Amino acid sequence: MKVLVTGAAGFIGYHVVKKLSNSNIQVVGLDNLNDYYDVNLKLSRLKELGIDIKSNFFEQKKIKGKNNVYFYKEDICNTAFIESLFKKEKFDIVIHLAAQAGVRYSITNPDAYIDSNIYGFYNILKNCKNHKIDHFIYASSSSVYGNSRKTPFSTLDSVNEPISLYAATKKSNELLAHTYSHLYNLKTTGLRFFTVYGPWGRPDMAYFKFVKAILADENIPVYNKGKLKRDFTYIDDIVNGIDRIVTKGFISNSENKNYSIYNIGNGNPIELMEFITIIEKHLKKKAKIEMLPMQEGDVYKTWAEISDLEKNYDYTPNTTLDFGIKKFVDWYLG
Structure with missing residues (x-):
């Protein structure tokens, strides 16, 4: 099995790559190493995976890491590159974790969220459809629930009142995934993460x-x-959940037999x-x-x-x- 993990140098992405690479799975990581927070932390995560590169490395070549890990440095918004990557690597599963993170940053820098979380998401999604990926797993967020007073938050709840642009982009991702599941029989699983924390975490948390x-x-x-x-969720619990989804395969929890959305938190x-x-x-x-x-x-x-x-x-x-x-x-x- 070959799995693409976008956002591989990020907090959750790094841990997912590490977990999957210890099993009989070939993992290809992708990250643009942007400077939203200290790039050195991202480079240190990659180094733990056996990928030792410089932050100014721009050549689109495949780098070998430890175990079954490979890495490309590139942006998910690069249409030509993403298309060539899917055509070349022939992935079975895509785990899309790359996104512009941060609720408050979305208020002051909205363009970054439209680029990465809307266009970048669509770029990955359409290639999953075009290249007949078996299962598209992607990161959503608990922020889609806004200030709902109904608790606990259920995936059956209405999520039509986001209170940040970040939340709105994540809701948009879910809608796009649902549409592609319906039109093209693409199996999609969205995961609404709840306040993930742990070693190698993001400095803005x-x-x-x-x-x-x-x-x-x-x-x-x-x-x-x-x-x-906050429903604080330790990184190992998140990663173990993702690993189970990869291993067991797609299971629908909605009326659309090709679409699922799950909360993944501590409860x-x-x-x-x-x-x-x-x-x-x-x-x-x-x-x-x-x-x-x-x-x-x-x-x-x-x-x-x-x-x-x-x-x-x-x-x-x-x-x-x-x-x-x-x-x-x-x-x-x-």
């Missing part, structure tokens, strides 16, 4: 910023005066202040907290209803927040 600020004796911004809840929302207390515990240091009002585009609570994923794929998130934060802190300090 709250837990990463909190640890950095506490160690530097700086204030940490706590929005809505701490009255927020246990945690108060933000409890989250900070756990970080303090493992850093052995108190946080300096600056209470602030609610941020534009942010949501009050996330909570994943995951029974479909449990039933169809035996998905069992079992990492406690205490364990997960300790793993992140150990990695950060290491």
